[in-house]
Amino acid sequence: MKVGILCTGDEILTxxxxxxNYSHIAKRLVxxxxxxxxxxxxxxxxEAIHQAMExxxxxxxxxxxxxxxxxxxxDLTQEVAAxxxxxxxxxxxxxxxxxxxxxxxxxxxxxDNNRKQALLPAGSELINNPIGTACxxxxxIHGVRFFFTPGVPKxxxxxxxxxxxxxxxxxxxxxxxxxxxxxxxxxxxxxRADKMLAQAAQMAGNAQVKLGFQSxxxxxxxxxxxxxxxxxxxxxxxxxxxxxxxxxxxxIVSEDAQTLExxxxxxxxxxxxxxxxxEMHTAGLINSRLHACDELGGLVKAGVVSQTMGDxxxxxxxxxxEWTQTAVAKQVAILxxxxxxxxxGLSVLxxxxxEEGEQDGVEIHLGISGNGEAQYRKSRLPGSPSWTRLGxxxxxxxxxxxxxxGLPMHELVDFEQH
Amino acid sequence: MKVGILCTGDEILTxxxxxxNYSHIAKRLVxxxxxxxxxxxxxxxxEAIHQAMExxxxxxxxxxxxxxxxxxxxDLTQEVAAxxxxxxxxxxxxxxxxxxxxxxxxxxxxxDNNRKQALLPAGSELINNPIGTACxxxxxIHGVRFFFTPGVPKxxxxxxxxxxxxxxxxxxxxxxxxxxxxxxxxxxxxxRADKMLAQAAQMAGNAQVKLGFQSxxxxxxxxxxxxxxxxxxxxxxxxxxxxxxxxxxxxIVSEDAQTLExxxxxxxxxxxxxxxxxEMHTAGLINSRLHACDELGGLVKAGVVSQTMGDxxxxxxxxxxEWTQTAVAKQVAILxxxxxxxxxGLSVLxxxxxEEGEQDGVEIHLGISGNGEAQYRKSRLPGSPSWTRLGxxxxxxxxxxxxxxGLPMHELVDFEQH
Numbered sequence: 035m036k037v038g039i040l041c042t043g044d045e046i047l048t049x050x051x052x053x054x055n056y057s058h059i060a061k062r063l064v065x066x067x068x069x070x071x072x073x074x075x076x077x078x079x080x081e082a083i084h085q086a087m088e089x090x091x092x093x094x095x096x097x098x099x100x101x102x103x104x105x106x107x108x109d110l111t112q113e114v115a116a117x118x119x120x121x122x123x124x125x126x127x128x129x130x131x132x133x134x135x136x137x138x139x140x141x142x143x144x145x146d147n148n149r150k151q152a153l154l155p156a157g158s159e160l161i162n163n164p165i166g167t168a169c170x171x172x173x174x175i176h177g178v179r180f181f182f183t184p185g186v187p188k189x190x191x192x193x194x195x196x197x198x199x200x201x202x203x204x205x206x207x208x209x210x211x212x213x214x215x216x217x218x219x220x221x222x223x224x225x226r227a228d229k230m231l232a233q234a235a236q237m238a239g240n241a242q243v244k245l246g247f248q249s250x251x252x253x254x255x256x257x258x259x260x261x262x263x264x265x266x267x268x269x270x271x272x273x274x275x276x277x278x279x280x281x282x283x284x285x286i287v288s289e290d291a292q293t294l295e296x297x298x299x300x301x302x303x304x305x306x307x308x309x310x311x312x313e314m315h316t317a318g319l320i321n322s323r324l325h326a327c328d329e330l331g332g333l334v335k336a337g338v339v340s341q342t343m344g345d346x347x348x349x350x351x352x353x354x355x356e357w358t359q360t361a362v363a364k365q366v367a368i369l370x371x372x373x374x375x376x377x378x379g380l381s382v383l384x385x386x387x388x389e390e391g392e393q394d395g396v397e398i399h400l401g402i403s404g405n406g407e408a409q410y411r412k413s414r415l416p417g418s419p420s421w422t423r424l425g426x427x428x429x430x431x432x433x434x435x436x437x438x439x440g441l442p443m444h445e446l447v448d449f450e451q452h
Numbered sequence: 453m454k455v456g457i458l459c460t461g462d463e464i465l466t467x468x469x470x471x472x473n474y475s476h477i478a479k480r481l482v483x484x485x486x487x488x489x490x491x492x493x494x495x496x497x498x499e500a501i502h503q504a505m506e507x508x509x510x511x512x513x514x515x516x517x518x519x520x521x522x523x524x525x526x527d528l529t530q531e532v533a534a535x536x537x538x539x540x541x542x543x544x545x546x547x548x549x550x551x552x553x554x555x556x557x558x559x560x561x562x563x564d565n566n567r568k569q570a571l572l573p574a575g576s577e578l579i580n581n582p583i584g585t586a587c588x589x590x591x592x593i594h595g596v597r598f599f600f601t602p603g604v605p606k607x608x609x610x611x612x613x614x615x616x617x618x619x620x621x622x623x624x625x626x627x628x629x630x631x632x633x634x635x636x637x638x639x640x641x642x643x644r645a646d647k648m649l650a651q652a653a654q655m656a657g658n659a660q661v662k663l664g665f666q667s668x669x670x671x672x673x674x675x676x677x678x679x680x681x682x683x684x685x686x687x688x689x690x691x692x693x694x695x696x697x698x699x700x701x702x703x704i705v706s707e708d709a710q711t712l713e714x715x716x717x718x719x720x721x722x723x724x725x726x727x728x729x730x731e732m733h734t735a736g737l738i739n740s741r742l743h744a745c746d747e748l749g750g751l752v753k754a755g756v757v758s759q760t761m762g763d764x765x766x767x768x769x770x771x772x773x774e775w776t777q778t779a780v781a782k783q784v785a786i787l788x789x790x791x792x793x794x795x796x797g798l799s800v801l802x803x804x805x806x807e808e809g810e811q812d813g814v815e816i817h818l819g820i821s822g823n824g825e826a827q828y829r830k831s832r833l834p835g836s837p838s839w840t841r842l843g844x845x846x847x848x849x850x851x852x853x854x855x856x857x858g859l860p861m862h863e864l865v866d867f868e869q870h
Binding site for chain 1: 464465466467468469470471472474475476477478479480481482488489491492493494495500503507509666672701733735736737739740743744746747749750752753754755756757758760763764766767791792793837
């Protein structure tokens with residue numbers, strides 16, 4: 035079933051706002067087994083919206099329209115939809131009451147122009163918006179079902195999942211159940227993962243499950259999607275998931291909506307432990323990602339963000355300026371946990387190198403302390419400053435995850451110089 | 453002059469990649485005084501691209517096509533363009549030599565499929581891509597000029613500015629000169645700025661300069677754009693810029709491509725000074741933004757990222773657990789600069805509050821030390837954790853900027869509880 039997406043609004047058309055609503059709608063449709071066949075962007079102009087709706091009706095089996103349902107004069111969607119469908123605008127009393135209640139419950143008086151949001155083309159099906167004053171609606175235009183959604187992302191996302199996707203599935207006739215499983219890994223590139231997962235891909239193919247990759251350096255997402263007419267997708271996917279877990283093994287940093295840093299905080303929380311982090315030349319991104327996951331505090335104690343070895347020597351009063359980086363990385367990890375009274379200390383000390391005849395890159399010195407002793411790992415990542423910074427941050431977080439999970443600490447990752 | 457934008461590629465159509473190329477192209481076109489009248493997204497399918505090109509030719513005066521110029525089989529743009537224009541594909545020897553040279557200079561052999569990138573519809577004008585193997589080209593289709601650009605953002609951005617926009621300006625006949633001036637401010641909301649700049653708006657209107665706002669909390673961008681047939685835009689804009697500077701005054705944190713944190717680093721660099729930052733409950737974002745601007749190190753010394761007052765008491769060995777937050781903020785700023793041997797110390801200590809009958813929010817304690825003394829400022833920001841975190845980070849950076857620039861340190865901002 036071919037679904038078109040029509041986004042309206044001057045802010046989108048002129049590039050002021052990046053069109054993340056489009057990509058969200060498209061991604062969800064594809065996950066639910068629909069084919070997205072056309073996307074269009076038009077401004078807040080009657081003629082352009084009219085033309086786009088006519089076109090969409092001529093090439094798609096269903097259309098999702100986003101935006102233009104607000105209370106102001108430049109919100110034209112209902113009006114144009116009525117026009118294209120040859121219907122009159124009618125007041126939907128149910129929705130008008132809802133808006134009035136919404137204002138009433140906040141001790142405010144409904145402005146007159148909100149009434150406009152309850153005017154729908156005759157014959158429309160009201161679609162509930164539980165968190166806003168713009169209702170959605172569905173309407174047949176030239177025999178094609180159009181679903182109209184508000185431009186506010188939070189409202190769109192909720193209505194898409196709760197209201198629109200189930201209706202599209204009904205429309206398709208076949209009642210498909212969608213199951214999605216995601217694995218996030220660090221250290222295996224897309225082409226190697228492709229080879230490693232040949233067996234899983236074959237199993238998926240046989241079970242009519244889609245196996246795909248999405249690389250967002252430095253992580254790789256491996257996604258399984260099943261659209262089945264029966265309820266047995268979880269059983270069908272189970273063995274394939276197991277195969278993926280076996281292949282990617284220690285490189286899987288989290289699954290589904292969980293993040294690497296979220297996974298680390300969960301282990302810390304469950305084990306009643308804590309960590310302090312000292313990082314150098316990573317713009318504080320390791321502390322930043324972990325602290326953002328630790329809203330209540332207590333898991334990630336105070337950390338240090340620095341730029342030079344000299345800063346660290348001064349700050350931690352290291353006895354000897356000529357210490358090797360290995361010794362500094364270990365000692366700083368130990369001192370960080372001691373000063374902050376945390377279970378573990380992690381140091382991720384990055385230095386840029388430029389070498390004749392070689393690609394520039396960074397040398398990373400990783401230290402982790404716990405139970406009175408410190409471990410060390412060294413790594414070299416070639417690449418530009420911004421590229422290697424991302425790599426160093428991920429390597430540091432992964433070093434901590436592996437330590438907490440009792441996994442091997444020295445497995446090379448694909449981005450490293452071997 | 454109406455310009456349409458056609459984006460091709462399955463990754464864009466299915467929402468895997470957010471379409472930032474579209475918004476970049478649209479924004480630049482609008483800045484250069486063109487009207488964007490239509491955007492379309494189609495996948496890597498001959499029929500859909502064909503249809504979209506036909507449509508674009510029927511409604512726009514010029515069209516920018518993005519994507520599909522790569523060496524692989526699913527890159528169809530040249531082929532479809534030739535088809536729609538009724539032209540044959542011809543080998544462009546000039547570009548083939550360029551690709552071969554490109555590989556040769558890297559000691560690599562050109563793969564056969566790169567030859568495909570030098571096949572252009574007969575009658576095309578070659579458009580140089582100085583940093584990639586996909587050339588751009590321009591072609592008349594049904595009397596409308598089409599400009600074809602590669603999907604790699606860096607290549608697109610460069611070619612758009614250097615090659616496409618000048619050609620579009622020629623096509624428009626009127627040779628317009630575009631001048632853009634941007635002011636980034638923190639602390640004045642869009643509606644207040646709108647009122648404050650009424651005089652500037654009137655001056656801009658008379659001089660046929662566009663004055664606009666773009667709010668990306670917590671900053672507000674005020675943009676002046678002039679498209680003039682003469683070279684006198686700078687003189688024309690000068691007095692309006694002065695008026696804006698007078699009105700927004702101390703709230704302007706940077707201009708044009710400069711950022712707030714970049715501005716701070718520039719002041720530190722020029723005055724040969726340095727700063728150390730201690731932050732609490734801001735996920736390390738103040739250190740992170742400043743460290744990212746200080747690639748060479750030396751301006752932003754080691755900083756501390758923490759979550760609780762207890763952590764700070766332990767770390768800085770503060771003598772009394774019952775110190776007020778004011779005293780802690782000042783003392784921590786002093787100790788941070790002393791320990792790190794930096795000119796200034798900044799503390800930004802945030803605590804969440806939940807109060808009966810009031811909106812939740814944060815209380816922020818700001819301390820700054822320098823020249824042997826410390827200043828303090830307190831602030832309350834209502835809002836959700838993610839919202840107030842952004843506000844606290846900006847407030848902290850702005851406190852530092854004001855101190856370094858010798859500006860008043862206690863001016864309230866619009867987001868604060870007054």
